Amino acid sequence: xxxxxxxxxxxxxxxxxxxxxxxxxxxxxxxxxxxxxxxxxxxxxxxxxxxxxxxxxxxxxxxxxxxxxxxxxxxxxxxxxxxxxxxxxxxxxxxxxxxxxx
Amino acid sequence: xxxxxxxxxxxxxxxxxxxxxxxxxxxxxxxxxxxxxxxxxxxxxxxxxxxxxxxxxxxxxxxxxxxxxxxxxxxxxxxxxxxxxxxxxxxxxxxxxxxxxxxxxxxxxxxxxxxxxxxxxxxxxxxxxxxxxxxxxxxxxxxxxxxxxxxxxxxxxxxxxxxxxxxxxxxxxxxxxxxxxxxxxxxxxxxxxxxxxxxxxxxxxxxxx
Numbered sequence: 618x619x620x621x622x623x624x625x626x627x628x629x630x631x632x633x634x635x636x637x638x639x640x641x642x643x644x645x646x647x648x649x650x651x652x653x654x655x656x657x658x659x660x661x662x663x664x665x666x667x668x669x670x671x672x673x674x675x676x677x678x679x680x681x682x683x684x685x686x687x688x689x690x691x692x693x694x695x696x697x698x699x700x701x702x703x704x705x706x707x708x709x710x711x712x713x714x715x716x717x718x719x
Numbered sequence: 720x721x722x723x724x725x726x727x728x729x730x731x732x733x734x735x736x737x738x739x740x741x742x743x744x745x746x747x748x749x750x751x752x753x754x755x756x757x758x759x760x761x762x763x764x765x766x767x768x769x770x771x772x773x774x775x776x777x778x779x780x781x782x783x784x785x786x787x788x789x790x791x792x793x794x795x796x797x798x799x800x801x802x803x804x805x806x807x808x809x810x811x812x813x814x815x816x817x818x819x820x821x822x823x824x825x826x827x828x829x830x831x832x833x834x835x836x837x838x839x840x841x842x843x844x845x846x847x848x849x850x851x852x853x854x855x856x857x858x859x860x861x862x863x864x865x866x867x868x869x870x871x872x873x874x875x876x877x878x879x880x881x882x883x884x885x886x887x888x889x890x891x892x893x894x895x896x897x898x899x900x901x902x903x904x905x906x907x908x909x910x911x912x913x914x915x916x917x918x919x920x921x922x923x924x925x926x927x928x
Binding site for chain 2: 626627630647708
């Protein structure tokens with residue numbers, strides 16, 4: 618029974634590997650597509666980062682076993698994510714407070 | 720007197736984890752903030768630039784070189800993703816008590832890490848040879864800082880990977896197989912995190928310019 622479960626896990630890991638490779642190809646191809654968002658590359662950035670987030674989710678959920686972890690790990694990740702988002706939004710807050718001042 | 724360190728195999732009743740696992744997750748939390756600070760700087764500098772990548776004092780931009788290196792960076796992405804799956808497979812091999820498969824997957828992981836570093840060496844030397852050093856512009860400063868920090872993580876991980884397949888590292892398997900399996904799981908978490916960081920560095924630094 619245990620070895621059956623492990624065999625299923627192994628198949629899943631290789632499927633995730635194939636999916637990650639496919640997503641990598643998609644990310645590279647997205648560079649050459651003109652998403653035409655008001656003459657900027659905002660569309661490309663959105664698509665590229667969305668694929669990166671999906672790939673990150675695949676690695677964390679499957680390879681780092683976040684699909685089956687103890688509550689303590691989820692708490693650590695949650696607190697980290699909150700501070701990480703604050704850190705990422707500091708430049709946005711910084712920029713918005715400067716607008717119109719100089 | 721032989722003192723046994725507690726909770727390196729058994730789960731602590733309060734956390735539900737063995738100690739090393741709690742330790743690595745706290746360490747990874749600090750790593751998220753370390754790289755997070757750099758990503759935050761990237762957003763700030765990019766939002767404030769009229770052209771990206773910026774034009775340096777010599778009137779040149781690294782944009783044309785980046786297009787040339789997309790192939791190398793994609794190859795490196797494949798190398799790291801492969802190393803991630805072989806890392807998790809080496810842990811599965813220990814769960815199945817197959818030490819020869821464990822060694823095989825560990826050596827593949829080591830090879831992928833070495834390939835990544837070799838490609839990075841060629842990439843760095845090409846850019847430096849063309850005059851695109853960290854002082855050239857803010858993009859190059861960020862590029863070398865972020866990828867350099869990531870490379871340091873790969874080098875550090877490589878030492879640990881090699882230790883685990885050397886006689887000194889692997890001898891724990893004979894005496895304390897559960898503890899050794901836990902060590903590989905904990906190191907695997909670190910290695911997947913390094914892969915995770917690259918998954919974001921790749922589009923941010925090479926593609927979305």
